[in-house]
Amino acid sequence: MKPEPRRIALVDANSFYCSCERVFRPDLEHTPLVVLSNNDGCVVARDALVKRLGVQMGVPWFQLKEQAERQGIVCFSSNYTLYGDLSRRFMSVLGHYVPAEDQEVYSIDESFLDFTHQPQLDLTTTGQAIKERVRRWTGLPVCVGFGASKTLAKLANHVAKKQAPWGGVCDLTALTEAERRGVMKGIEVREVWGVGRQIAKQLMLRGVNTVADLAACDPNRIRERFGVVVERTVNELRGISCIDFEMAPPAKQQIIASRSFGGPLYTIADLAEPLRLHMGRAAEKLRHQQSTAGVVGVWIQTNQFRPQDPQYWPTRTIKMTEHSDDTAMLTAWAMSVLRSIHRPGYRYIKLGVMLMDLRPRALHQGSLFDATPPELDARREKLMGVLDKANGKWGRGSMGIGSAGVKADRAWTMQRGNLSPCYTTRWNELRTVS
DNA sequence: TCTGGGGTCCTAGGACCC
């Protein structure tokens, strides 16, 4: 017996970061808007008006600045505290439509919802209701796509976004086979979830140009040439759901914290400061997911966009003698790595730290040679708890190990010249109505 | 002068073992 096809929705916010900024700045409703990456480096979000002006994703801001001024484009530094908070509200509105086990929060601005267990619902009507309620309760504009698999739901969402007649909601499950094929014929294969630049190029060389072409491929042949991942994608396009919902996000297998500096750094002493800051953040994430790390890694790099500079981008990892989640311990190991890879005479612009070989904290057992007595371990744990609380309350980096705790304008701190206030998370930055 | 920061999965090939 053939199982009933699934009814999966993908809800995706339009130009999420830009929309977040606009929620608190209704005066900018008709102003073209971009949001910049860390350090005000390049464009990471564009609203519809800016897209129409032909501004590409990822353009360095310094190249765009003049044009932006001419065309009245407003720019914001990224404000992840604000986006994270609006994301939580958005996701909780979606939670009204399905039981918790049928919602997967896929990214900061996207969520899958499984309506398979609510066959009585008309999906287009439901999609419109979702769109309206999210708009009313959070101020965010969203589009909704429905399909028999996650990949088809993604595709439907793409259609809802790009093709105005759908009104922001596209239900592929309501179409006949022929109608669906018609829609797929009109979309380039590159747009499929899971098909990136390289694979799209290879497919097109073989005459597979549209989504319809890919859906018509023999999965076995695809597997031979492209592997199991693309094979799965073909099956999903054919309405066979292969990618399951992931409920509690699995614990991370590696944790990375890195940033470009506001300006170049040179010595080990210079680099130690951002190292301590990054390791503070990484260790916090590690403790948050209740893991310990067995391996720490560090990399530093010079500016590859300055070919006139000598280039150097060493990276190295080291296996610690025991697993740990202790900021001071992890920092000490990372410092030893930094000392081993650092060479004088280079102009460094970025440093990153990495935690690997993660395992659940419950498994942690003091090693036979562990010099720290258990009661000291308990005190350390308490200290780490205080650290995480303080940083949650007063902002990242307000408390840390050594000099990383000092909040100051240093050469290496991020440039965020156009940061919006934290409207939703700090009392003193709340919007006032007069 | 100024060019982001995270993550995952799969595969191929080498080391090593019996």
Place this chain on the structure above:
DNA sequence: TCTGGGGTCCTAGGACCC
């Protein structure tokens, strides 16, 4: 002349995602 074969583990690199 003639140089096995299969299994596992690890790592590096490539591809993808947001």
